[in-house]
Amino acid sequence: AQSVTQLDSQVPVFEEAPVELRCNYSSSVSVYLFWYVQYPNQGLQLLLKYLSGSTLVESINGFEAEFNKSQTSFHLRKPSVHISDTAEYFCAVTISGGYNKLIFGAGTRLAVHP
Template structure:
């Protein structure tokens, strides 16, 4: 079965500093990749996804992630974080595209410090 590793459980960062949240997955077969965000006391929302095509994908609020097949990674980055980015971020991988085989990482809690 697929496994997803988020190496950092907590990442504190100062406001306006850059941030990278790391995600690695185990399978080398064709995969779909997702980042979900969970704001305090809310459910998960899709932040961005890679299905095919360009390996760099972007969200509407300035996050981006790059699919690296050789390193089986899908790291999430933002060049300048805002207080409102404080949340928990989950990386997820699907092998067949179907949500019934969506595997989640353990999450990274991003805390933006004023």
């Protein structure tokens, strides 16, 4: 079975500081990896995904994540955060060749302070 661990339930950070949200996964088969974001009072939105190819993937709003197979990690990073990045971030996996049901981590609440 697959599982996802997000080590930090909350991450407070000041505006313009760098941030890293950690995600580790466990799976005996190949997986695809995702980060979803949930802004306050809004639905889940896909932030970025790793399917294959380059292990570094980027989003349009400055986030990036790197797939590390040896460490089974997919940490999310941003070099300089904005107040508007305040949200809950979910790491998720789905197995290749399956029905693409998402297995989510518990989420990390990112709080950006001025």
